[in-house]
Amino acid sequence: xxxxxxxxGVKEDLHVALVTGATGLVGQNVCxxxxxNHWKIGLVVxxxxxAARALLQKVRTAGGEGVVIQGNLLEPAIEVPRIVSECxxxxxxxxxxxxxxxxPVTTSSFLEVPADLNRMLTLHVTAYLTLVAALLPxxxxxxxxxxxxxLSQALLPPYIPGWHAYSIxxxxxxxxxxxxxxxxxxxxxxxxxxxxxxLKSDQGSPQDVDKNILDTxxxxxxxxxxxxxxxxxxxxxxxxxxxxxxxxxxxxxxxGVQVGRCVLWVKNQPDGSExxxxxxxxxxxxxxxxxxxxxxxDSDSVVNMLSVIFGELxxxxxxxxxxNAEIGVxxxxxxxxxxxxxxxxxxxxxxxxSSDEVSELTSFSGILQRVRVKLL
Amino acid sequence: xxxxxxxxxxxxxxxxxxxxxxxxxxxxxAFAELSGDVSPLHVDGDYGKTTExxxxxxxxxxxASHFSTMVDVLLPGQTALLSGMNIEFVKPIPxxxxxxxxxxxxxxxxxxxxxxxxxxxxxxxxxxxxxxxTVTVRAI
Numbered sequence: 001x002x003x004x005x006x007x008x009g010v011k012e013d014l015h016v017a018l019v020t021g022a023t024g025l026v027g028q029n030v031c032x033x034x035x036x037n038h039w040k041i042g043l044v045v046x047x048x049x050x051a052a053r054a055l056l057q058k059v060r061t062a063g064g065e066g067v068v069i070q071g072n073l074l075e076p077a078i079e080v081p082r083i084v085s086e087c088x089x090x091x092x093x094x095x096x097x098x099x100x101x102x103x104p105v106t107t108s109s110f111l112e113v114p115a116d117l118n119r120m121l122t123l124h125v126t127a128y129l130t131l132v133a134a135l136l137p138x139x140x141x142x143x144x145x146x147x148x149x150x151l152s153q154a155l156l157p158p159y160i161p162g163w164h165a166y167s168i169x170x171x172x173x174x175x176x177x178x179x180x181x182x183x184x185x186x187x188x189x190x191x192x193x194x195x196x197x198x199l200k201s202d203q204g205s206p207q208d209v210d211k212n213i214l215d216t217x218x219x220x221x222x223x224x225x226x227x228x229x230x231x232x233x234x235x236x237x238x239x240x241x242x243x244x245x246x247x248x249x250x251x252x253x254x255x256g257v258q259v260g261r262c263v264l265w266v267k268n269q270p271d272g273s274e275x276x277x278x279x280x281x282x283x284x285x286x287x288x289x290x291x292x293x294x295x296x297x298d299s300d301s302v303v304n305m306l307s308v309i310f311g312e313l314x315x316x317x318x319x320x321x322x323x324n325a326e327i328g329v330x331x332x333x334x335x336x337x338x339x340x341x342x343x344x345x346x347x348x349x350x351x352x353x354s355s356d357e358v359s360e361l362t363s364f365s366g367i368l369q370r371v372r373v374k375l376l
Numbered sequence: 377x378x379x380x381x382x383x384x385x386x387x388x389x390x391x392x393x394x395x396x397x398x399x400x401x402x403x404x405x406a407f408a409e410l411s412g413d414v415s416p417l418h419v420d421g422d423y424g425k426t427t428e429x430x431x432x433x434x435x436x437x438x439x440a441s442h443f444s445t446m447v448d449v450l451l452p453g454q455t456a457l458l459s460g461m462n463i464e465f466v467k468p469i470p471x472x473x474x475x476x477x478x479x480x481x482x483x484x485x486x487x488x489x490x491x492x493x494x495x496x497x498x499x500x501x502x503x504x505x506x507x508x509x510t511v512t513v514r515a516i
Contacts (some may be wrong), residue, residue, distance in 0.1 A: 003377055003395045005476075008450060011390030137501055142392040143480040144492060149378050187479060187496050336459050339490040340510055347389070347483035355487055 004350060007141060014144055016070045017089050017238075018042040018094040018131070020073060021101030023051040025199055026150060029231035030098050031055060035064025037235065042087030044069045044101070044310045065091065073101055073127035074119060080127065084134040093138035096238055099128045102150075107162025120169035124149075125176055132180060136189075143188030147236045149177050151195045151248060160216055174248070181246035190245040192237050196230045197222030197251050222251040302349070302375065306368055309344045313337060326363040345371065380453030383511040384489045387481060393450040394478040397442065399434040404471050406439040418471070422505070433468040436505065439475065443495040443507045447477040451493065452513050461509040473499050482508070489513050 015033055021027040022043035032055075034041050041059060043066050045052040052068040059066040060254060067090040071079040087094050103123055108114045132147055139145030154163055155170040173193075180191035198221055217223060230251070237243050310322045314332045327333045333341075338361075345367060346352055351374045360366045377395070408414045413435055416423035424432035440463045447456045469475060476498040483492045490512050497505035 003397050006377060006393075006395045008393045009391070010388055011392075140496070140498055140503075141394040141476060141478055143478050143496060144390070144392065164447055165385060173402075184503075187503055188494060336510065339459065339485065339488045339512070340492070342488050343483040343485045343492050343510075346485055353485070353487045358487065 005141075005226040009142070011144065011366065014142060015039045016042075016091045016094045017085070017096035017098060018044060018084070018135070019098045019100060020044040020085050020127070020131070021099075022068075023048045023055055024100055024102060025227045026196070026230055026234075027098070027100035028055050029227040030100060030234050031059055031064075032062055033067070033228075033231040033235045035062035035066070038063050038065075040064065040091040041066040041102040042083070042090065044073075044083055046070070046072055046101075067091070069286070074122050076122065076127040076130040080130040080134050084131070086329060088138075094135055095139055096148070096237070097131055097135055097146070098148045098234060099124075099131065100150055101127070104164055105166045108165065108173050109162070110164055117165040120165045121172060124169040125172045128173060130177055136184075139189055140184075140187050145189045147180055147189070148179070148190045148234060148238055149173050149191075149193045151177070151193045153195060153197060153217075153265065158216070158220075160213060163237065177248075178246055185245045190238075190241070190243075192236065192247045193244065194230065194234055194249045195251060196225055198224070199227050199230065200224040225251050226351055302371055303368065305348055306345065306364065306371065309348060310364055313341055313344065322370070326340040328362075341367075349375070351375070377449050379449050380451075381516055382452035382457050382513070383455065383516050384452075384484070384486055384491075387452055387484050387491055387513065389484055391451060391481040392479065393446055394476060396474055396476050398439065398472070398474050399469060400472050404432065404434055404438065407435050411435070411437070413437075424471075429468055429470065432471040434471055434473070436463070436465040439469060439497050439505050440507060442475075442477045442497070443479070443509060446477060446495065447493065447509060447511055451479050451481065452491070452511070454516055455514045455516055457512040457514055459510045459512050461507060463505065463507045465505055467502070467504045469497070469499055469504050475504070476500055490516075 017039055017043055019027050019031055022031055023045050029041055031041050035058070041064055043052050043056060043059070045068065047070070047082070049068065049070055056066045056068055067087065069083050069086045071083040072080060084094070090373050101123055103116065103119060106116060108116070128149060137147065151174050152166070152170045154160060154167045155174055159167055177193045184191070198217060233249060237247070237249055307319060307322050310316060310325055314325060314330055314337070316322050316325065325333065327338060340352060342361065349371060351371065353370070357370050360370050398399050404418055408419050417427065418432055421432060424430070443461065443463070444458060447458055448454070478496045478498065479493050481491055482494050485491070490510060493509050493511065495507035495509070496503055
């Protein structure tokens with residue numbers, strides 16, 4: 001049998017990201033967060049090359065590596081292959097795509113053919129899908145890759161008058177995010193989105209926008225979330241595999257207060273579903289800390305998580321049977337299943353058992369007790 | 377490919393391996409002879425043309441045997457003892473296809489000296505076979 005294109009590696013090899021709209025508010029903050037973690041970044045910009053070069057210097061100072069790639073995402077068929085190949089030439093394939101490119105929102109009458117509808121759809125959807133298709137082959141080869149899009153509350157009712165081109169484009173992007181998630185979940189790829197609201201800009205708070213629009217947004221949109229906070233969450237979302245494919249991280253501030261509430265979908269819930277969890281996003285707290293707090297330190301959560309693992313592995317539905325499960329007694333709990341059980345528990349709770357603990361890991365209650373000690 | 381020999385200490389979650397290989401008529405015929413699976417769906421060209429696939433298709437287990445290859449040769453290599461495997465055949469693979477085989481370490485337990493891997497077989501970026509395996513890693 002003949003073999004070709006042999007490729008082997010570890011996940012740290014894969015920290016190459018392509019960031020579109022790199023000099024925008026979200027894009028530049030994402031680039032700096034990635035740089036602090038020593039990533040390699042393709043900074044994609046349309047025409048703001050001087051600002052991109054200045055950002056590149058900051059990226060390098062922060063500990064990352066980067067390359068400025070100029071490209072017009074309103075011509076995706078022509079530009080995307082070149083953008084992707086330039087990033088590949090500099091750092092190898094990109095395994096993370098953060099699509100932060102955007103266009104200014106202009107209002108128009110719904111009865112007119114929206115002059116910028118085509119542009120909005122091209123940038124937010126067509127360009128995104130073209131980038132996804134170009135990056136897929138390398139990601140599939142390593143069963144690893146994350147596509148992140150930026151959505152908007154504008155795609156939800158009540159719709160802002162005159163913003164329909166933007167709303168329609170964001171709604172289409174949300175659908176694309178879902179379809180990518182469904183199609184490639186079994187290949188180990190994740191498709192996620194964030195919905196950060198109207199950010200605090202360099203020009204001032206969102207309260208400087210048109211008063212009529214602001215009145216529509218207040219109470220429904222997060223207003224004034226700082227871009228660096230969004231960037232921190234984006235970095236957590238793309239690295240934290242517990243945030244499942246298809247998740248939308250929704251910042252939902254209260255009445256314009258500059259503290260967001262992060263809504264995350266986290267794996268492994270008692271009924272096998274994914275559970276929505278909410279937490280106030282404090283200034284110093286990241287979403288990974290939030291998921292760890294919810295999923296690891298809460299006693300009920302530990303019981304729930306172990307119950308899901310036992311239930312799936314031994315096909316048990318009754319909680320009493322789960323909690324009384326014991327090796328050699330519970331049907332299917334043989335030596336092979338025991339290995340799988342230990343691996344699942346270690347992976348789900350991010351812990352490692354030692355050989356000294358083996359004698360205690362022979363029942364649900366024994367494993368629960370040992371897990372609680374480790375999580376203290 | 378050179379047979380590797382990784383220890384449990386060397387194996388990390390997220391480690392990956394992939395290669396391309398072609399499943400042509402010689403490979404399919406050899407597998408049919410070895411396994412006894414001589415279904416015309418796999419080996420009779422005239423019959424293959426009459427099927428909904430328009431051609432012969434590769435034996436699913438021939439493709440899946442490469443999941444074993446990836447374990448025993450690459451991840452972790454000769455230290456591997458395959459303990460169990462689940463396979464799902466998503467879509468048939470026409471004979472003559474170039475298939476990309478991929479493997480990735482899903483979890484590792486040093487205490488149990490075992491690892492779990494996920495596999496895919498892709499044709500033109502489309503998933504055709506997926507698999508999961510549990511592997512005991514023997515001491516070097």
